[in-house]
Amino acid sequence: MPNFNIDAKKDNTYDAIVIGSGISGGWAAKELCERGLKTLVLERGRDVKHIVDYPTANKHPWEFEFGGRLPLEKQAEFGRRGGRIHESTAHFWMKEGEQETVQERPFQWTRGYQVGGKSLLWARQTQRWSNLDFEGPARDGYAVDWPIRYEDLAPWYSHVEKFSGIAGNYDGLPQLPDGEFLRPFDLSCVERHFQKVIAANYKDRHLIHGRCAHVTEPQEIHLQQGRAKCQNRNLCNRGCPFGGYFSANASTLPWAERTGNMTLRPHAVVHSIIYDEEKGKAVGVKIIDAIDNQTYEYFARIIFVNASALNSNLILLNSTSSRFPNGLGNDNGLLGKYISWHNYRGQISGRSEQFPDKMSTGKNPSHSYIPRFRNLYRQETDFLRGYAVGFGSSARAVQFSRAGIGEELKRNLFDRKLGHWWVSGWMQGEVIPIESNHVRLHEALKDKYGIPQLVLSCDWTENDDKMVKDYMEQMTEMFEKAGFTEINARDSGSAPGSDIHEMGGVRMGHDPKTSLLNKWNQLHHCKNVFVTDGACMTSTATQNPSLTYMAITARAANYAVDEINKGNL
Numbered sequence: 001m002p003n004f005n006i007d008a009k010k011d012n013t014y015d016a017i018v019i020g021s022g023i024s025g026g027w028a029a030k031e032l033c034e035r036g037l038k039t040l041v042l043e044r045g046r047d048v049k050h051i052v053d054y055p056t057a058n059k060h061p062w063e064f065e066f067g068g069r070l071p072l073e074k075q076a077e078f079g080r081r082g083g084r085i086h087e088s089t090a091h092f093w094m095k096e097g098e099q100e101t102v103q104e105r106p107f108q109w110t111r112g113y114q115v116g117g118k119s120l121l122w123a124r125q126t127q128r129w130s131n132l133d134f135e136g137p138a139r140d141g142y143a144v145d146w147p148i149r150y151e152d153l154a155p156w157y158s159h160v161e162k163f164s165g166i167a168g169n170y171d172g173l174p175q176l177p178d179g180e181f182l183r184p185f186d187l188s189c190v191e192r193h194f195q196k197v198i199a200a201n202y203k204d205r206h207l208i209h210g211r212c213a214h215v216t217e218p219q220e221i222h223l224q225q226g227r228a229k230c231q232n233r234n235l236c237n238r239g240c241p242f243g244g245y246f247s248a249n250a251s252t253l254p255w256a257e258r259t260g261n262m263t264l265r266p267h268a269v270v271h272s273i274i275y276d277e278e279k280g281k282a283v284g285v286k287i288i289d290a291i292d293n294q295t296y297e298y299f300a301r302i303i304f305v306n307a308s309a310l311n312s313n314l315i316l317l318n319s320t321s322s323r324f325p326n327g328l329g330n331d332n333g334l335l336g337k338y339i340s341w342h343n344y345r346g347q348i349s350g351r352s353e354q355f356p357d358k359m360s361t362g363k364n365p366s367h368s369y370i371p372r373f374r375n376l377y378r379q380e381t382d383f384l385r386g387y388a389v390g391f392g393s394s395a396r397a398v399q400f401s402r403a404g405i406g407e408e409l410k411r412n413l414f415d416r417k418l419g420h421w422w423v424s425g426w427m428q429g430e431v432i433p434i435e436s437n438h439v440r441l442h443e444a445l446k447d448k449y450g451i452p453q454l455v456l457s458c459d460w461t462e463n464d465d466k467m468v469k470d471y472m473e474q475m476t477e478m479f480e481k482a483g484f485t486e487i488n489a490r491d492s493g494s495a496p497g498s499d500i501h502e503m504g505g506v507r508m509g510h511d512p513k514t515s516l517l518n519k520w521n522q523l524h525h526c527k528n529v530f531v532t533d534g535a536c537m538t539s540t541a542t543q544n545p546s547l548t549y550m551a552i553t554a555r556a557a558n559y560a561v562d563e564i565n566k567g568n569l
Contacts (some may be wrong), residue, residue: 009297009299012284012296012297012298012299013298013299013300014037014038014039014040014263014298014299014300015032015037015038015039015300015301015302015564016032016037016038016039016040016300016301016302016303016304016560017039017040017041017042017284017285017298017299017300017302017303017304018032018039018040018041018042018303018304018306019042019270019285019303019304019305019306019307019312019315020041020042020043020044020117020305020306020307020308020311020312020533021041021042021043021115021116021117021248021253021264022112022116022117022118022119022248022306022308022533023117023118023119023122023248023533023546023549023550024306024532024533024534024549024550024552024553025041025043025117025248025304025306025307025533026116026119026248026251026252026253026256027160027248027252027549027550027553027554027557028304028306028530028532028553028556028557029041029252029253029256029262030252030253030255030256031553031554031557031558031561032256032261032304032557032560032561033255033256033257033259033261033262034255034256034259035557035558035561036261036561037261037561037564038261038263039256039261039262039263040262040263040265040298040300041253041256041262041263041264041265042265042268042270042285042287042298043114043115043117043264043265043266043267043268044113044267044268044269044270044290044307044311045094045112045113045114045115045266045267045290046113046114046115046266046267047114047115047264047266048092048114048115048116048120048239048249049115049249050239050243050247050249050250050254051239051241053239054238054239054240054241055091056087056088056089056091056238056239057235057238057239057240057241058241059088059238064087064088065087066087068086068087068088069086069087070082070083070085070086070087070090074090076096077095077096078090078093078094078095078096079096081093081108088235088237088238089121089237089238092112092114092120092121092237092239093112093121094111094112094113097448098111098113098448099111099113099447100445100447100448100453101453101454101455101456102442102445102453102454102455102456103455103456104455104456104457105456105457105458105459105496106495106496107456107458107495107496107497108494108495108496108497108498109310109456109497109502110497110500111308111311112308114266115248115249115253115264115266116247116248116249116253117248117308118308118500119246119247119248119249120237120239120247120249121237121500122500122546123544124212124213124214124236124245124246124365124366125210125211125212125213125366125369125390125544125546126161126164126166126168126179126211126212126213126544126546126547127176127211127369127371127388127543127544127547128150128154128157128176128177128178128179128543128547128548129150129153129177129541129543129548130150130174130175130176130177131149131150131151132174132175132376132377133539133541133542133543134146134148134149134150135149136385136430136539136541137538137539140379140384140385142384142432142433143338143432143433143507143538143539144507144509144510144511144514144515144538145509145510145538146508146509146538146539147508147509147510147515147518147519148508148519150177152519152555153548153551153552153555154177156551156552156554156555157177157179157180157547157551158179158180159551159554160547160550160551160554161179161180161181161547162180162219162221163221163225163251163252164213164246164251164550165182165213165214165215165216165218165219165222165227165246166179166180166181166182166211166212166213166214166547167181167182167183167184167185167209167211167212167213167214167215167216167230167366168181168182168184168209168210168211168212169181169184169208169209169211171206171208173206173208173371175371175372175373175376176208176371176372176543179211181211182214182215182216182217182219183216183217184209184211184216184366185209185210185212185214185216185232185364185365185366186364187209187368188360188364188393189354189355189358190352190354190355190393190421190423191207191368191391191392191393193352193354193355193482194207194368194391194423194478194482195207195208195368197478197481197482197483198370198478198482201478201481202373202478204373204376205370205373205478206370206371206373207368207369207370207391208368208369208370208371209366209368209369210366210367210368210369210390211366211369212245212365212366213245213246213546213547214230214244214245214246214365214366215227215228215229215230215243215244215245216229216230217229222243225243225250225251225254225255226243226250226254227242227243227244227250227251228242228243228244229242229244230242230244230245230365231244232362232363232364232365233363233365234363234364234365236365245365265287265298267289267290267291268287268288268289268290268296269287269288269289269290269449269451270285270286270287270307270315271286271287271288271295271315271318271449271450271451272285272286272315272318272319272320273285273286273303273305273315273316273319273328273529274286274297274299274319275319275321275323275324275328275526277321277322277323280323281526281527281528282303282319282328282526282528282529283299283300284297284298284299284300284303285297285298285300285303288449288450288451290449293449301528301564301569302528302529302530302560302564302569303528303529303530304530304531304532304553304556304557304560305506305529305530305531305532305533305535306531306532306533306553307533308502308533308534309339309502309503309504309505309533309534309535309537310339310439310454310456310502310505310535312505312506312531312533312534312535313335313336313339313439313454313505313506313535314439314441314451314452314454316328316329316330316335316506316531317330317335317336317439317440317441317452318441318451318452324525324526328523328526328529329506329516329523329524329525329526329529330516331512331524331525332512332513332514332515332516334435334507334514334515334516335505335506335516336438336439336440336505337435337437337438337504337505338433338434338435338437338438338504338505338507339433339437339438339439339458339502339503339504339505340431340432340433340437340502340503340504340537340539340540341431341458341496341497341499341501341502341503341540342428342429342430342431342499342501342540342542343387343427343428343429343430343431343460343464343467343468343499344426344427344428344429344492344494344498344499345427345429345460345464345468345491345492345493345494346387346426346427346429346467346468346471346472346475346489346490346491346492347424347425347426347427347489347490347491347492348424348425348426348471348472348475348476348479348487348488348489348490349422349423349424349425349486349487349488350422350423350424350479350484350485350486350487350488351420351421351422351423351484351485351486352393352420352421352422352423352482352483352484352485353420353421353483353485354421354483355421356418356420357418359418360393367390367391367392368390368391368392369388369389369390369391370388370389370390370391370425371388371542372386372387372388372430372541372542373386374386374387374470381466381470382466383463383466383467383470384430384432384463385429385430385432385463385467385542386429386430386467386542387427387428387429387430387467387470387471387542388427388428388542388543389425389426389427389428389471389475390425390426390428391423391424391425392423392424392425393421393422393423393424394421394422394423394424400412400413400414400415400416400417401413401415423479423484425475425479427467427468427471427475428499428542428543428544429464429467429468429471429542430539430540430541430542431461431464431496431540432461432463432539433503433504433507433538433539433540434461436457436459437457437458437459437496438457438458438505439454439455439456439457439458439505440454440455440457441453441454441455442454442455456497458496458497459496460496468491469491471489472489472490472491473489475489476489501534501540501544501545502534503534503535503537503540503545504534504535504537504538504540505535506531506535506536507536507537507538508521508536508537508538509538512524512525515538516531517531517536520555520556520559520560521536521552521555521556522556527569528569530556530557530560532549532552532553532556532557533549533553534549536552
């Protein structure tokens with residue numbers, strides 16, 4: 001008689017397992033499959049296939065029954081944020097009750113549970129880090145030193161940029177290294193005016209094109225992916241049927257699938273990583289099927305954890321064994337600690353009376369950007385690190401009257417005048433990781449799959465408050481110099497996590513006593529497990545983090561394959 005247990009394990013065994021199918025998981029799958037590894041990609045949510053599963057991508061505004069707003073009963077399905085979710089993207093948002101959490105302090109945790117994850121919902125801004133960012137913790141002593149520098153990541157930045165397609169300008173700024181760019185989107189006349197004002201008044205500040213993951217000039221590599229030029233529709237978060245912007249669904253996952261080496265397993269809620277005490281390494285992943293609620297186990301030589309920062313922390317914390325009673329690799333007790341994010345609290349708006357004879361045409365899926373200018377080379381403020389600024393100008397409103405009836409109404413409707421320009425800015429500040437900002441597993445409460453609920457315990461610090469104050473002062477001054485009026489600088493008071501850039505908890509470092517991962521993103525104490533999503537970040541810098549996740553993932557995946565080929569894994 002055949003041994004069905006052995007046969008079942010053989011059928012469920014792969015060379016590699018990737019947990020998560022979003023921005024970093026997609027890159028792990030692409031690189032591992034391209035290098036010849038039979039790879040299982042586990043996704044907690046449903047399958048979303050490129051083009052096929054974008055039901056609202058080509059809908060006109062009048063085709064939404066309530067103008068895009070969700071009816072109250074549907075809003076309730078999404079909890080507190082239901083009133084802010086548009087009908088055109090509701091199918092990509094997680095509903096209330098899918099994953100309960102305990103919030104010791106308010107935290108806005110955005111999750112994208114479907115194939116492609118939040119790569120279908122991201123803002124697509126992509127900036128490289130510089131050594132000013134990687135060396136930040138070593139300079140001021142907050143957090144631990146990064147085990148890598150810009151030189152380690154630069155070739156991998158180029159690698160992922162060429163494949164993804166990044167629109168941007170070559171600016172020659174040391175704090176924001178240039179990359180492999182396609183043609184940038186245009187600045188508006190108001191943005192160009194503000195750019196000149198900043199250049200004339202400040203030696204250390206620059207307004208540049210926002211670098212973004214959009215194909216503005218398709219190269220052969222993009223055509224091979226089946227992607228076309230960005231159509232400037234600004235309907236990105238509905239899913240782009242042209243593949244004009246980078247998403248795992250349009251790019252990395254189909255590429256991995258074409259190799260014949262990828263198996264995609266949606267509806268796979270990861271419970272934990274299986275550790276073999278005798279072998280001294282991880283051997284597989286335990287999942288719960290979200291449809292039949294049954295438990296399954298899959299096995300592999302290496303495991304990449306890319307479930308998004310907080311879920312990656314949860315999975316590792318829940319991966320307990322005799323060897324690791326407090327979570328996989330957690331000998332130092334730091335797993336789940338030093339959680340961080342970006343500070344978006346500072347906001348500013350105003351009105352521009354310049355260019356009364358100009359208006360914008362078409363749409364721009366990006367915006368302009370002011371790289372960090374505070375505390376770059378010396379400590380010049382009463383807060384640590386700094387912030388970057390997003391800046392945008394709205395198309396001028398066309399004003400007309402709807403008064404009257406008959407001929408009078410017709411005259412009023414056709415008597416149109418251009419209104420003024422609106423301008424806005426928003427900060428993206430670096431939040432210093434501190435030990436008290438942490439996540440942990442609740443001792444008693446479990447979610448509907450029987451997995452311990454995650455306790456979120458994160459809050460702002462005085463450093464964050466001081467940074468917001470400085471942002472409002474500096475941006476007000478810059479707006480005044482530009483001649484903007486009706487300036488309103490404010491602190492939104494938003495909760496941590498509102499930026500959707502959670503990071504940390506499984507940080508990289510040199511020393512196993514103060515970090516969880518080495519310079520190759522391996523767990524110090526379980527070398528065949530790699531963590532390359534936001535959980536691995538030692539500090540946050542001020543840049544949007546996704547490009548760095550991509551580069552770190554590609555680098556680690558290729559290292560892992562090399563180590564397998566050498567017999568080290």
